[in-house]
Amino acid sequence: MTITRRYRFCAAHRLHSDSLSAEENQRVFGKCNNPNGHGHNYVVFVTVTSDEVGEMAVIERLDQTVGETVLARFDHQDLNSDPAFANRTTTGENLVKLIWDLLAPKLSGARLNKVGVVETRDNYFEYVGEA
């Protein structure tokens, strides 16, 4: 059995790669390359498996870990300023993988199954770890 919890945070970002020209950045990233940046109300789905009895305990611990590890780090921040994004763009793909990498070692009593990130109404990113 798996449990999925939904979390939310608001953050700003700009999709930009220093290795691309201004025209290429514009072509690849579109309006997300706007120099002034922009914000998203990110929704994060965290799915875990637990063998423990008592889902409330699992949920409480998960809420605490996600709060400390993900929400405290990203909420109302500029993602481009986060050290983890020093050498990679703040795409949804990179963000969902980063959240997985931050959470996986921190969970106790539960195993991370899947992380999903909703960036916009139409963009949803999902990561289930290495195959």
Ligand SMILES: [Zn+2]
């Ligand atoms: Zn964006």
